Amino acid sequence: MSVLKPGIEERVAEVRSRIEKACLEAGRKPEEVKLLAVSKTFPAEAALAAAQLGLLSLGENYAQEGCDKVDWFRANHPELSLEWHFIGPLQSNKTRPVAEHFSWVQSVNRMKIAERLSSQRPEGMPPLNVLIEVNVDGEETKSGVKPEEALQFARDVAALPNLKLRGFMVIPTPEEDPEKQKVPFRAMKKLFDEANAAGLGLDTLSMGMSSDIESAIQCGSTMVRVGSAIFGPRDYGHGH
Numbered sequence: 001m002s003v004l005k006p007g008i009e010e011r012v013a014e015v016r017s018r019i020e021k022a023c024l025e026a027g028r029k030p031e032e033v034k035l036l037a038v039s040k041t042f043p044a045e046a047a048l049a050a051a052q053l054g055l056l057s058l059g060e061n062y063a064q065e066g067c068d069k070v071d072w073f074r075a076n077h078p079e080l081s082l083e084w085h086f087i088g089p090l091q092s093n094k095t096r097p098v099a100e101h102f103s104w105v106q107s108v109n110r111m112k113i114a115e116r117l118s119s120q121r122p123e124g125m126p127p128l129n130v131l132i133e134v135n136v137d138g139e140e141t142k143s144g145v146k147p148e149e150a151l152q153f154a155r156d157v158a159a160l161p162n163l164k165l166r167g168f169m170v171i172p173t174p175e176e177d178p179e180k181q182k183v184p185f186r187a188m189k190k191l192f193d194e195a196n197a198a199g200l201g202l203d204t205l206s207m208g209m210s211s212d213i214e215s216a217i218q219c220g221s222t223m224v225r226v227g228s229a230i231f232g233p234r235d236y237g238h239g240h
C-alpha cells in the first residue's frame with residue numbers, strides 16, 4: 001500500500017485551482033469538469049481524507065482492492081454518499097463484484113465485458129454508468145476499442161438493459177509537451193461530438209490525469225481522473 005503524505009488539503013486546493021484556471025483559459029465553467037480522486041494503492045483512510053475535503057467521486061483500478069474499500073466505507077462511513085468509479089483493466093472473471101460495488105465502469109472495451117456487467121448488475125440497483133475506453137493512439141499493445149469501431153460499439157453497449165452509456169474514456173501515451181498531449185484529446189473530442197451528432201446522448205468525456213489536466217480541459221474533457229497530484233506518489237511494491 002502507498003502511504004498518504006501530509007498535505008492532502010494543499011494538494012487538493014492546488015488541483016482545484018489548476019482546473020479552474022484551465023477552464024477560465026478555455027472559456028469553460030469549472031462546474032463542467034468533474035474531479036475524480038483516484039485512490040488506487042492508497043488505504044481507505046486516504047480516500048476518507050479526500051472525501052472529507054468534498055471529493056465524493058473516487059476511482060479504483062483493481063477489483064479486489066476497490067471492492068474492499070467500498071465495503072469499508074459502507075461499514076464505517078454509511079453517512080457518506082460516495083460515487084465509486086472502476087477505471088482499471090477488467091477481466092471477465094471479475095465483472096460480478098465490480099457490477100455489485102461500483103456506480104461507474106470507465107474501462108469497458110469488449111462486448112463480453114459489457115454483457116456480463118449488464119447481466120450481473122443486481123436487481124434494485126440503478127443502471128451501471130459506463131464509459132467506453134478508446135485506444136485513440138491505435139497502439140497494438142494498448143487496450144481499448146479502435147476509434148473507427150467506437151461508434152458501432154457504443155450503439156451496442158447502449159442497447160444493453162442494465163447499463164447506462166455515458167461517454168468515452170481515454171488513457172493516451174504519456175507526453176510532456178502540451179501540444180503533443182492535445183493530439184489524442186482533440187481526436188477524442190471529435191469522436192465524442194460525432195457520437196452525439198449520431199444521437200447517442202453522451203455527457204461524459206473522461207480524459208486528463210495529474211500531468212495533463214490542462215491539455216485535457218482545453219480539448220473538452222468533462223472529467224479528470226487525478227491520483228498522484230492529490231494523494232502523492234504511489235508505491236506499487238506490495239501486492240500489485
Ligand SMILES: *Cc1c(COP(=O)(O)O)cnc(C)c1O
Nearest residue numbers: 038087209210225226227228229
Ligand atoms: C492511475 C490512473 C489515473 C491517475 O493517474 P495520476 O497520474 O496519478 O493522476 C487516472 N486514470 C487511470 C485509468 C489510472 O489508472
